[in-house]
Amino acid sequence: MAPAPDKAPAPDEAPAPAPADDGRPVQIFQVSTLYGAATLAASLDAGQFGPRADARRLLLISHNAEIPETALRLETMTGYERLAARFDGVLDWNETIHPYHPATWAPRPEEAPLWQRVLRTAWDLGSVPVELIVESIQVNPAKALAGTFPESSLHVYADGLMSYGPTRNDLAQSIACRIRRVLHLDLVPGLRPLLLSEYGVEPELVPDDAFRAVLAEIAEEAADDPDITRAAAAEPTALLLGQYLAALNLLTAEEEEELHVRMLRGAAAAGHRSVVFKPHPTAPASYSTVLQEEAERTGVRLTVLDGPLLAETFYERCQPRLVVGCFSTAMFTAAVYYGIPVARVGTAEVLERLTPFENSNRIPLTVVDHLIADLEQGEEPAVPGAAPDSLTPLVRAVGYCMRHKSHPGMREETTVYLAAHHADPDIAHHFDTDRLTQLGLPGGTEAPARGGTTPSRLRRGLVRSRRG
Structure with a gap:
């Protein structure tokens, strides 16, 4: 398929195309929402990616809606131009992989070297080192980018509450070992993200004052x-x-x-x-x-x-x-x-x-x-403030039940927590009885068989194998 032009179709005032390879390393920032772009802008302003002169920065836009052609384009949102000005060029992932959808397309492993050459040519990357800054590394397009540039270091940024939950899918070790950090906003002060923690990746806060300043900048753009x-x-x-x-x-x-x-x-x-x-x-x-x-x-x-x-x-x-x-x-x-x-x-x-x-x-x-x-x-609306002592153990217990195989070290604390709280109606509705039964945790209805499988499920499996 033909590679895309070196910049996305964009409004008249969009940044100029990225200059040709000038020998500096390249940082590619993949983004799909304006909120995510604002998070990246705040991180750049705070110096979390080093001085601007040290690397060529490219903003890679992906439109991940089910039908991207009918969805609101990031480039049309108020404030986009201000954020894009922090980068040396803008690229369009959808155009690059057309006619495939960003959520489903990824190169086969044996095709990765060929695709890297295609992208380096299309995006004027030359032969310099490439660093990837992506959202949602466990799914495409971030996963596709990581596979296409297997030698690149990875930084993950999380712009929402999902950063406090476990990684939704397992990552190949070849990807996990390259992730340097998880950048996230301090939306719930005192609550530590679970995202990518099973791979030893440390979270790093995007400073509040930097993000607040970016939001003010976007609002100024919307003055008229x-x-x-x-x-x-x-x-x-x-x-x-x-x-x-x-x-x-x-x-x-x-x-x-x-x-x-x-x-x-x-x-x-x-x-x-x-x-x-x-x-x-x-x-x-x-x-x-x-x-x-x-x-x-x-x-x-x-x-x-x-x-x-x-x-x-x-x-x-x-x-x-x-x-x-x-x-x-x-x-x-x-x-x-x-x-x-x-x-x-x-x-x-x-x-x-x-x-x-x-x-x-x-x-x-x-x-x-x-x-x-x-x-x-009838509860009084309020500003929540810092996380209460009750929140972290609840989030960790729910997170363990969601992805227990990824966090085996959290089983004991989850057992202790559920033993004390599973009968509390304010806590019980966060847990599924079948899941607790399957995992052999307090609040389940029957003792699990070895390996975490309930007797009823084990019997169904034996029946199926006999019929087969």
């Missing part, structure tokens, strides 16, 4: 944005955060809309008469009139902020007194970086329906459910 201006004119006091739960098959589209209605009802009951709804950038393009009808019924002024903007830009410009969500990372940026009280709606229901147990959304749900006030139960 008509969507923000329109929203600010409504003098809102609360923001409702949409996610893309239906797209992830966590809820039906109707259930997700009802979740938004429940958020609105909760905000109205708390006394908020002007509310903004912010759909997720990758959520469906339009919703029905259900939310607007509920706003009219309850006497709430509703403004939909569906432009290409981060929720954090709204925080900066409009300074709401409440942010409501299910388990969005933006709830924690509201609290940590802006001091805005937050509340949750629907977390327990999503947690109950989440499958399989090792689904990587489980830890974000656990953290939000444990720390953030339930708006529908």
Whole structure:
């Protein structure tokens, strides 16, 4: 297939193409969201990748939506130009591997040397050393990049609550041994990430002041944005955060809309008469009139902020007194970086329906459910602050049950924790009885057979083998 041009199709003011090989090492920063790009920008500003003059920095954009052609492009979001200016050039992964999808394509091992030559030529890398800075190393496109450049050191950055959970898939040792660190935001002060810890990779914080400064810079770029201006004119006091739960098959589209209605009802009951709804950038393009009808019924002024903007830009410009969500990372940026009280709606229901147990959304749900006030139960919205002593053992126990083979050293502490807490209703709903039974942990219903397999499952396996 033909390689892509040396830069992505982008707006007129996008950075110039990367210059040809000038002998310096190259750092390739792979990104798929503006929030991730902001995290990288803060890390660069804080000097976590050394002086800019020491390496040529290339921003590699990937569009990972199911149908990338119809999704909101990162390059069109407000603030993108400011962030991209920190790099020496912009590349487009989708164009490079067209017609394949970024989530599914990776070179076969025997093709990696050929693909590396293709990319070095297409991107003017020459023969200099390449360093990779990627998100979600356990899946493509990060995994594909790591396989294409098998000699490159790797840095992983995590821009959300998933960093506190275990690595969702096993990594080949040839990749794991090259990972130098996990860069992450301090969204829950005092809680240590589990991500990649089984490989001995250490977490490193992106400084709060650097990230806050980047968010302010993005908001400044939006000073004349008509969507923000329109929203600010409504003098809102609360923001409702949409996610893309239906797209992830966590809820039906109707259930997700009802979740938004429940958020609105909760905000109205708390006394908020002007509310903004912010759909997720990758959520469906339009919703029905259900939310607007509920706003009219309850006497709430509703403004939909569906432009290409981060929720954090709204925080900066409009300074709401409440942010409501299910388990969005933006709830924690509201609290940590802006001091805005937050509340949750629907977390327990999503947690109950989440499958399989090792689904990587489980830890974000656990953290939000444990720390953030339930708006529908009348709990007072608040800024969570530092992690309480109860959070770390809960997260580690859930993490062990999700990926027990990756963390065998956590079994004893998980056993002790569950023995003390499995009957507590505030804790029990974070665990699945079948999973506890399978692992032979307190809270299970029957003793497991050797190797962690329940007798019923063992019998089913024997029947199948006899039939075969």
